[in-house]
Amino acid sequence: MINDKKSQPLYAQIANDLRENIRTEKWTEGQRIPTEMDLCDMYHVSRITIRKAVEELVRENLLVRKKAKGTFVNHYSPEKTNHMTMIKSFTREMREQGKVASTIHAEVKKVTADYQVAKYLKINPGEEVLMLKRIRGSDKDFLAYFVTYVPYQAYFSLESKDYYGSFYEYLNSFNIFPTQQVEYVEAILSNKEIQTLLKLTKPEPILKRVRFTTDLTNGFSEYTECYYVGKKYKYYLDFSTN
Known part of the structure; x- marks a missing residue:
């Protein structure tokens, strides 16, 4: 309306x-x-x-x-890509660059999956999912905004304070170890929401990364949209050939 x-x-x-x-x-x-x-x-x-x-x-x-x-x-369809990359958390990325990662703000809640989220997580629309929103940075510098969805489990905390560290390390504590990752990266111009969240004074180039991870041993799946300040972030790929 x-x-x-x-x-x-x-x-x-x-x-x-x-x-x-x-x-x-x-x-x-x-x-x-x-x-x-x-x-x-x-x-x-x-x-x-x-x-x-x-x-x-x-x-x-x-x-x-x-x-x-x-x-x-021009809706993105994850089934069309089969490129797997090494799973690397923001915390690890910052550590490899000699920086200390921090979470400036985090909020978490249980919601029901809409059609798009359900499709990406391979669940049914209306099923419960954990939605985690975080602003991340280093040395109080706003670098990235993350929106993550995973199928809800009763053992997942609904307290924001529990999500200020590495999310993948948090998953590891429940014996969840994502081993496959599909993602795509594109350059976009920041909209009003991203400008406000990342303290930008005007529209700027943003690196948008959409990530899908799975742990095939327990059926875990993750869908995350990441928005990085283009002038502050470098994206590295680790890959090998067979």
Whole structure:
């Protein structure tokens, strides 16, 4: 529901609604979305407002514009990639660079999985998942924002204080050892939310990394979206050939 009395700008409300269409697969991958004029009629707003909302999703790589054809859903599908990389936590990455990792803020809660999260975790929509949001850095410098989803287990703490260290070390304490990882990395421009969370004064290049990990011995799975300040972070890959 779009409400012009809400503190959130209209374009941001519409952008959230469009994201929901993609997450629930009301709009499927490759599908052309309604034209700007059609969206104006649907939401009863100006063309400028619609354009700003659509641009948000284009920056997030959820939509792609094709010249003379329109705007299409460019939804990422993890099943299409088979590249495995070494699982490395943020704590370890900082340690290897001679820095000490810190968690500046953490919040955790139990939620129900929407269609997108369920698809990535290979569970059913509506099942309980642990959602963990953290702002991470080094020496009080804001470097990254993480949003993590894992299938909920009763032994997982719902106290934020328990998630200020390495999340993978926390998982290890429950004999969960993710051994496979699939991820993709892309450069995007920070939106208002990321700018606020990472203390950015203006839109800046951000490195977005989406990660999927599994522990095949116990059926564990993880889906994480990471947002790194581009000018402060270097991304390294460890790989081997057979």
